[in-house]
Structures are given as structure tokens and as C-alpha cells.
Amino acid sequence: MPDIELRNIRKEFNDGKIIALNDIDLKINDGDFAFLLGPSGCGKTTMLRTISGLIQPTVGSVFIDGNDVTERPPQERGIAFVFQDFNIFPLSVFENATYALKVQGYTQEYIIQEGERVLNIVGLADRADEVPVGWGNGDLQRLGLARAICSGAKILIMDEPLGSLDPKISAEFRWELRNIIKDQGLTAIQVTHNQEEAMAIGDYIIIMRDGNILQQDTAKVLYRYPNSLFVGNFLGGINILEGYIRKVHPEDYYDVKVRLGGPTFVIHSPTTKFHLDENVIIALRSEDVYLFPLEYDYENSRADWTGIVLSEGMVTEKFLTGKEKRYIVELDNGDSLSVAKPEVFQYEFLCNQEIKIGLFNEDLRLFKYPDNLAKEMDLQ
Amino acid sequence: MTEIRIENLSFQRDGVEILDNINLTIKDGEYITLVGPTGAGKTSLIGLITGLYKPSSGKIFFDGIDVTNKPPEDRVCGVMFESYALFPHLNVLDNVSYARHMKESDHQETYHISREVIDLVRLTDRDAALPHECSGGMQQRVALARAIVALEKSGILILDEPFKALDAGLRMNLRREVKRIATSPLLNMTTIHVTNNMKEAMMGERIIVLHQGKIRQIGTPDEIMYDPTDLFVANFFSTEINHFSGKVISVEPSETSSPDEAPLLKVVISTEENYILYAITKKIFKEGDEVTFIVRSQYFKARHKRRETKTNNIYGKIKRAKFMGAWLRIELEAKFKPKNWTTETPHTKHTLPKKTIKIEVPTTRTAIHNFMVGEGITVYYPGEFVIVFPRIPKEELNQILRVK
Numbered sequence: 060m061p062d063i064e065l066r067n068i069r070k071e072f073n074d075g076k077i078i079a080l081n082d083i084d085l086k087i088n089d090g091d092f093a094f095l096l097g098p099s100g101c102g103k104t105t106m107l108r109t110i111s112g113l114i115q116p117t118v119g120s121v122f123i124d125g126n127d128v129t130e131r132p133p134q135e136r137g138i139a140f141v142f143q144d145f146n147i148f149p150l151s152v153f154e155n156a157t158y159a160l161k162v163q164g165y166t167q168e169y170i171i172q173e174g175e176r177v178l179n180i181v182g183l184a185d186r187a188d189e190v191p192v193g194w195g196n197g198d199l200q201r202l203g204l205a206r207a208i209c210s211g212a213k214i215l216i217m218d219e220p221l222g223s224l225d226p227k228i229s230a231e232f233r234w235e236l237r238n239i240i241k242d243q244g245l246t247a248i249q250v251t252h253n254q255e256e257a258m259a260i261g262d263y264i265i266i267m268r269d270g271n272i273l274q275q276d277t278a279k280v281l282y283r284y285p286n287s288l289f290v291g292n293f294l295g296g297i298n299i300l301e302g303y304i305r306k307v308h309p310e311d312y313y314d315v316k317v318r319l320g321g322p323t324f325v326i327h328s329p330t331t332k333f334h335l336d337e338n339v340i341i342a343l344r345s346e347d348v349y350l351f352p353l354e355y356d357y358e359n360s361r362a363d364w365t366g367i368v369l370s371e372g373m374v375t376e377k378f379l380t381g382k383e384k385r386y387i388v389e390l391d392n393g394d395s396l397s398v399a400k401p402e403v404f405q406y407e408f409l410c411n412q413e414i415k416i417g418l419f420n421e422d423l424r425l426f427k428y429p430d431n432l433a434k435e436m437d438l439q
Numbered sequence: 440m441t442e443i444r445i446e447n448l449s450f451q452r453d454g455v456e457i458l459d460n461i462n463l464t465i466k467d468g469e470y471i472t473l474v475g476p477t478g479a480g481k482t483s484l485i486g487l488i489t490g491l492y493k494p495s496s497g498k499i500f501f502d503g504i505d506v507t508n509k510p511p512e513d514r515v516c517g518v519m520f521e522s523y524a525l526f527p528h529l530n531v532l533d534n535v536s537y538a539r540h541m542k543e544s545d546h547q548e549t550y551h552i553s554r555e556v557i558d559l560v561r562l563t564d565r566d567a568a569l570p571h572e573c574s575g576g577m578q579q580r581v582a583l584a585r586a587i588v589a590l591e592k593s594g595i596l597i598l599d600e601p602f603k604a605l606d607a608g609l610r611m612n613l614r615r616e617v618k619r620i621a622t623s624p625l626l627n628m629t630t631i632h633v634t635n636n637m638k639e640a641m642m643g644e645r646i647i648v649l650h651q652g653k654i655r656q657i658g659t660p661d662e663i664m665y666d667p668t669d670l671f672v673a674n675f676f677s678t679e680i681n682h683f684s685g686k687v688i689s690v691e692p693s694e695t696s697s698p699d700e701a702p703l704l705k706v707v708i709s710t711e712e713n714y715i716l717y718a719i720t721k722k723i724f725k726e727g728d729e730v731t732f733i734v735r736s737q738y739f740k741a742r743h744k745r746r747e748t749k750t751n752n753i754y755g756k757i758k759r760a761k762f763m764g765a766w767l768r769i770e771l772e773a774k775f776k777p778k779n780w781t782t783e784t785p786h787t788k789h790t791l792p793k794k795t796i797k798i799e800v801p802t803t804r805t806a807i808h809n810f811m812v813g814e815g816i817t818v819y820y821p822g823e824f825v826i827v828f829p830r831i832p833k834e835e836l837n838q839i840l841r842v843k
Contacts, residue, residue, distance in 0.1 A: 225476045279762045346765040379660045382737040
């Protein structure tokens, strides 16, 4: 049962001037595929290193399989690594993959059997005798993965394994990576810069910032119900409107008035409480904004439309981003919204066209007004 | 401003052909993106434009003047790299003005230009900040301002994979911001933005698609997206694609033709999997032609019910469904009916050919998206969105789509 547990982990650098990990508690269960996400300097690399034993925590303990391994060196923790840049030895693919077995003194027979099995898994069986010099990054990552599996470790730690690949290749390889990890029954932790990759193949995502874990949840929960403005924005751009609480209703409903003469929304916020007149941020995902032509009679045309339609706005920018079309829409009060629509969409709007803007109260999220809004929205 | 014209340009290195007969004109003041996978030749092409490399053959003209043999310092090119390489001990203003101070003695003028550009990149009240006090996004703008000032606000600005190391969420706004700055009427710059990312390439007024040392296509985002010249371009500008090869069984004028435009044809094919699919296209095909239909994952719509009797309706079982934010990605194991299938045909479930179809459906409130693994659904696509090519051989499909 290779589960991983961090208890009250604190890591300080420079005599406590820098707190890289701030009293972290974390549990990763056997067979989980967890992703670690956060801006540069959030502590995710320190976290990986602490788990693997490359650095010692200032305070706290690391448990693997229920055993305290805090004092154990990396090679005695049953962990294998896959990094962005893979160091190859000037040996054959087979020898590169089975290197650990040879060092550990296994019999030649066992090494051949294991090597063949593992190269089959990663799809390199027919290239076992090649020397991987000049190979593309994608194939090198397969080899890196083969080496990791061959080591017999049940825990895989991966630091941006797909980071050096072309976006197209990395998007194809990630499904394979997940299948291999799941088929082998490995427990895996992966760090990435690519939110889409994490949502696609991770069982869940841990979002870190400033040495703290902000939220740990499945992609769907994180995306739909972020517990902070930062998390919401980090998993894909979010629109924000500044407003204040105009009325507090029972059962955690609030009337929220958008500043500068904007509309009033009724928003449900079961987790965070607000008081009358408090300044707040209203967040709305770009795909949850609906656009209609001015003449569109939404009330009589759509049976499924239970949303609200705002006063008119104007399209100020429009561009293709692949499978989505992006519209920048200005509201009457001067706020602007970024709107994502599927590239194949029933309406096509032009720049400077006046339009109606629709949304559902249920898609609005309410957050405390941060001390430094710019910092909260800047993902670095 | 500078117009760049490249004629019959080839480049070899250590006997290896890196660029093969490139012909290209970048318009005065244009914001163009240069896109391709690693090894396509992007860096070499940029090196040839800036004068870092000498071509094996061919010529480069800036505003009609042959610069092929001019050294880099005599060319009006500035490059902003992925790593900003700001001086850590100099504040924003001094970082921005440094290069111009080195070559011009009029420091007042340099500060004046620098302040103008600092305004343009919206760092007006941060000009005294040191790099480590700036966020990543701000550092990027400092680096951009520095490149612009060094160029004296005119010439050729090259952005070499500027957003590669940034988190995806930050990129969208930065891309818009960088384009806004580079195309500002206060400046006279032609911009080449190098990237390996499809979404980023779409920011260009035009896109140059480079692959294996050759230009595959140059066009506006719409042209590249809806009329790609080949499978490589079609695939590169897609999240995922599906392909169906088969023989044309009928061609007729489409009802959706508009009188002002070229006539559209409805091309119906019978696929290798014994399925009847159609496309609405401007391209001319005739009965009996062998063709390949390319359908992007986002063009499919899905219904919970089984409804496979109509053309373009494909029934199958969901093998995998994954929430990916605004989109739900579905892998569908499609079951294809034999051509002579009628409602009386006994249920030959086990003998039907299978094919995995990849689709993406929106997850917004008004979309149906509560699809479950194991569920049987019908998917269909509007014929207008199919890209039709003469039949693409299997080896080429496998090679470009990397099917194992």
C-alpha cells in the first residue's frame, strides 16, 4: 500500500526568511494520480523534493506506506523519478531502461524478462537495440518512463515530464502516460505548468501558492467551485466584476450590485459569508456568458432559458483561438467581459455590433475583495 | 516600418537541408506568426532574417533593399527571447533605455523615448522598480519595451516563443497585450511572433506554417482553419481530428449554396467502415473519387438517443469521458452498420466494425453534457465543417497522426 502522507511539513530557507512549505498536511492514497499546480515559487518543487527525500523538512514527517521515512535517503523510499530532461547513458535502449536492475545485481535472465516487459509497456520494444542518441523528446520520455517502471518503485514522481514536448505531441502522449500509470497500479504525483493536462489525466489536482495548499479536488469541482479567486482564475481565465452586497437573504443568498451602475445579481454562497455593503468580486467563466443578437426574443424563443439578460453591450474585439472564438464585450457601465464560444456557434457577431448579454445567476461565484486584486489575478 | 521579402531561400547546415526554397513576403506593419513543431526550421529562418546565419542560396530584401550579405548590426531587427534577461540591478527605466544609451549620446532623448514606450506597455508608475519587484507579466512587458526602444520604435520586432514558460491561464491576456503594443500606431514595427502553439499562432494577422523546412501554408487564421492545404496543417490547427476514408457515391448541388458565392456541393461517401457520410464543400469531386473526410472533435454534436438511420449520425458507446473545463472530451467506440442494413436485418452487433471517434462537447449550462461512460449515444456533424482531401494514404495518416 504505497500511500504518501505529509504531516505538518514546514520547510524554511535562509534561516526562516523564506518559508517554502508552510505547515503542509497532505495525503495521497495508493493508486492515485495527483497533480501539483501553482505559480513559480509556490513550493511545488520543494514539496516533490521533500517527498522524495532530496531535501529534509525543517519540521514535520513524511510517511510512505504508514512508515516514517523522514530520515531515509531517497533510494530507500521506493520512489522513481521522471524529469523534463532525461539523462541518457551512451548505451542501448534496453540497457538504459534496465540500468537500475543491473546495479541492484539481478540475474541476466530476470533483467531480460523485465526489460522486454517494460519496453513493451512504453511502446519501445522494437527499438531495444538502438542507441537513443538524437532521439526526439517524446521517445526519450518513453525511455525515462521505462527506466522508472523498471526500478520496481511503486511511486512515481514526475516533474514536468511532458514540458519539453511540442504541444501536439504532449497532448497525444498524456493519455498514454495515464494508461501506463493506471495499468501498472502506480501512485503518481506530477508537476506541470499545463492546467489542461492536469485536468485531462489527473485523478485530482492540488493547487499551491506561497507554500500553502489552497485547494485539493477533482478538476470538475476546482473548475466549477473554486474556493478562492486565485484558484478560479488559475484553472482558466475568469471574468471579474467589482460589486458590493446590497442585501443579505436567508440561506446564504445575496443581492450583489455591480459597481458603476451595473446590474444586480442574486448569488448563492454557501461556503463564504458576507455582510451588508461589503466589497466583493463577482467571477464568471468566459464560456458562461451568453450572447444574443439585439432583436432576439429570448423569452419566447428558448424554453430552456432560465437565465437573465443584461442590458445591451458591444463587441469590441473578436478572434479565433482554435476550437473557440473569443469575443471581448463591453458593458454599459464600462466593464468588459471576455466571452468564449465554440468555434461553430449559432450566431456570428461582428466588431462594434451591439448585442444582448445573458447569464445564469447559478454560474456566478462570489469572493471576498482581495487586498491586492492585481496580484490575485496575476498568475506568476 | 519594414517589408520583408524572401526569395528562393535555402539553408543547409552540416550538409543537412534545414530550409528548402522559402518564398515569402511579410507586409509593412504586419503582425505575423511563424508556427511549426520543434525542428521545423523556425529558429533558422529567424536567424537568416536577423543576419545571424548566411543562406546557402536565395535573397532577403528589407523594403526592396537586398540585405542578404549585410551583418546583423546593419539590419533593423530586435529580438525578444523567452528568457527576458533583464539586468537585475537596473530599474525598469534603465533596463528599457540601456541599449539606446550605449549607442546614442543624447541621453535626454533616450529617456524621453523610453518613457513613451513605458507608458505604452502600461508600466508608467513602475519605472523605478527593480526586476525582482515585478511580476512575471510585468517583466515580460519590460523586456518588450526594451526591444522596442533599442529599435527606436521602428523596424522588425521578433518575438521568439515569448510565452513558452508561462502558465496557460496567463497567456491569453498577455498575448492580446503584446499584440496591442506591437501594432500600436505610435510605433512603426513589423512583428514576427514565433511559436509552436496553435492558439498563440491564431493571434497573427496572418500565419506562416513551417514544417520540415518547407512552408506548408501562409494565410489568415480563418483560411488556415477552414481551408488547410494538407493534413499536417489541418491536424496542427485542431485539438483532435477524426478521419473517414471512402468512395464518393453521389455529388449534388447543396441546398445551402448562397447565390453570391461559389456553388457548394454535397458529397456523399461510403466509408471503409460501410458508413454513409456527407460533406458540403467548394472543392470539386465526382462519383467514384477516393476521398478522406477530416472532422475536428469540436464539430460533433451528441444526443442521448439512438438515432442512426439518418446520414452523418453515428451510434456508439462512450469508452472514456473526461471533464476538461469548458469542454467534455469523449472517446466514442462507434459501431458502423453494414451498407445493406435494414431494420429487418438480424442484430449483428458483434460483427460490426468499430472505430474510436473523439469528440468534444461544451460543458455550459445550456449544453447537454451529462454523458456517462458506457452510455450509448448518437453523434452527428454538420456537413459544412468537413475538410475534404483526395484520399490520404494510410501511411501518411499514421505518420502525421502518430498512430501506433
